[in-house]
Amino acid sequence: MKKNVKTKLKQDLVTRDLRCLWHPYTQHKTAAPPIAIAKGRGAILYDEQKKAYIDAIASWWQNLHGHSHPYLAKAIYKQAQQLEHVIFANFTHAPAVELAERILNYMPANINRIFYTDNGSTSVEVGIKIAIQYFYNQNVIKKRFVAFKNSYHGDTFAAMAVASPSIFNLPFGEFLFQVEFIDAPILGKEGETVQQFAQIIEKYDDIAGFIFEPLVQGAAGMQMHSAAGLDKLVAMAKNAQIICIADEIMTAFYRTGKFLATDYLENKPDIICLSKGLTSGMLPLGITACANFLYEGFLSDERAKAFFHGHSCTANPLSTRLAAASLDLLEKKSCRQKIVKIAQAQHQFITKISRLENVQNARALGVIAAFEWKMPTNADNQIINWGAKIYQFFIRRGVILRPLGNTIYILPPYCIRKRELEKIYKTIIKFLSKTRLNNSEKSGDLYF
Numbered sequence: 001m002k003k004n005v006k007t008k009l010k011q012d013l014v015t016r017d018l019r020c021l022w023h024p025y026t027q028h029k030t031a032a033p034p035i036a037i038a039k040g041r042g043a044i045l046y047d048e049q050k051k052a053y054i055d056a057i058a059s060w061w062q063n064l065h066g067h068s069h070p071y072l073a074k075a076i077y078k079q080a081q082q083l084e085h086v087i088f089a090n091f092t093h094a095p096a097v098e099l100a101e102r103i104l105n106y107m108p109a110n111i112n113r114i115f116y117t118d119n120g121s122t123s124v125e126v127g128i129k130i131a132i133q134y135f136y137n138q139n140v141i142k143k144r145f146v147a148f149k150n151s152y153h154g155d156t157f158a159a160m161a162v163a164s165p166s167i168f169n170l171p172f173g174e175f176l177f178q179v180e181f182i183d184a185p186i187l188g189k190e191g192e193t194v195q196q197f198a199q200i201i202e203k204y205d206d207i208a209g210f211i212f213e214p215l216v217q218g219a220a221g222m223q224m225h226s227a228a229g230l231d232k233l234v235a236m237a238k239n240a241q242i243i244c245i246a247d248e249i250m251t252a253f254y255r256t257g258k259f260l261a262t263d264y265l266e267n268k269p270d271i272i273c274l275s276k277g278l279t280s281g282m283l284p285l286g287i288t289a290c291a292n293f294l295y296e297g298f299l300s301d302e303r304a305k306a307f308f309h310g311h312s313c314t315a316n317p318l319s320t321r322l323a324a325a326s327l328d329l330l331e332k333k334s335c336r337q338k339i340v341k342i343a344q345a346q347h348q349f350i351t352k353i354s355r356l357e358n359v360q361n362a363r364a365l366g367v368i369a370a371f372e373w374k375m376p377t378n379a380d381n382q383i384i385n386w387g388a389k390i391y392q393f394f395i396r397r398g399v400i401l402r403p404l405g406n407t408i409y410i411l412p413p414y415c416i417r418k419r420e421l422e423k424i425y426k427t428i429i430k431f432l433s434k435t436r437l438n439n440s441e442k443s444g445d446l447y448f
């Protein structure tokens with residue numbers, strides 16, 4: 001009897017959720033019910049029935065050090081007892097200043113101002129607004145941006161505008177500003193992108209900014225491009241007085257092997273957007289780090305030339321203190337060694353699977369590994385439907401992977417254990433052997 005009551009309570013959470021909640025990126029008519037997560041430890045999440053799931057995607061690419069890390073939890077708790085929040089216009093506080101100082105140590109020499117926001121989208125939004133207003137303050141109207149095809153920069157309006165048309169922004173197309181899209185500088189095809197960019201620079205004199213996800217386009221399916229090619233584009237943009245915005249929201253904090261993906265470039269962006277790993281995903285926070293010439297472009301005796309942008313929770317002391325604590329962990333030798341080990345394991349796995357007949361374009365950079373799964377010929381060719389199906393295959397086996405269409409990728413937290421990483425690899429191998437192309441006379445659904 002007691003057990004029944006308990007089970008009912010557990011079921012109730014999902015039932016109650018389905019009655020009152022609206023989840024992100026979810027088609028509620030067809031989606032499976034959500035999994036109620038009760039606890040997180042290290043790279044493992046536990047549902048209410050205590051089933052364990054390996055978080056192979058670092059909970060939307062955020063988590064660096066593992067779930068509910070005691071050092072991070074303690075940092076928030078201690079800060080909450082001291083100062084939980086204060087308005088950040090006309091006031092300041094130690095966590096905000098200290099974090100800015102520490103983050104600037106990791107930035108290229110030309111970047112020396114930190115503007116705080118609440119998440120990735122708003123850090124991009126701020127970068128775009130700063131670029132536009134920088135020119136506006138000089139009575140110059142520049143209203144065009146250049147971005148990569150298949151780019152994704154977030155879900156607020158300016159962030160949506162600079163993203164390639166896709167299901168993320170299609171309904172809002174009429175309301176988005178003018179953007180010229182060029183191919184990302186894929187290795188071996190950099191010349192074509194350089195040519196496209198040169199033509200755009202030649203054609204338009206109203207380009208305010210060039211925004212890019214450096215080296216890896218995450219939402220496009222972890223598509224990787226050439227550092228040398230990107231370096232050339234940044235040089236061209238700077239030469240044409242176009243403000244370069246590096247969206248490092250997914251790539252920063254050693255995801256690509258270096259602290260910033262733009263650390264692979266000689267030419268440095270004017271604006272760098274950070275979020276996700278900044279707090280290891282424990283609390284929301286965003287940073288728009290800017291070159292001094294941009295900051296100076298807002299200095300004036302006219303108040304109207306100030307940057308009139310802020311959020312109620314700007315520079316929240318809990319989030320900024322937490323981000324500093326996350327840096328403490330990241331700076332530990334053991335963490336850096338772990339990053340190297342994960343990167344090696346990912347590269348080995350990619351080499352191993354790259355020869356399989358149903359694997360295409362297997363690639364790895366830093367701790368990110370990805371490949372395209374070649375679908376059986378008679379499978380439902382709606383790639384968009386396959387992501388959800390592949391997801392279910394892994395979830396049933398206790399691995400959280402969130403394929404982007406038929407792209408399967410692994411982006412684990414740095415605390416992941418060897419045996420956990422091996423389980424992810426084994427489960428992927430199982431998936432690949434169950435879905436071999438020579439099984440294609442069967443319907444795709446049967447494989448699962």
Ligand SMILES: Cc1ncc(COP(=O)(O)O)c(C=O)c1O
Nearest residue numbers: 119120121152153154218249250
């Ligand atoms: C490159 C990039 N930019 C921006 C965003 C948006 O960040 P947020 O979801 O925190 O708004 C994301 C999120 O995945 C991203 O990958």
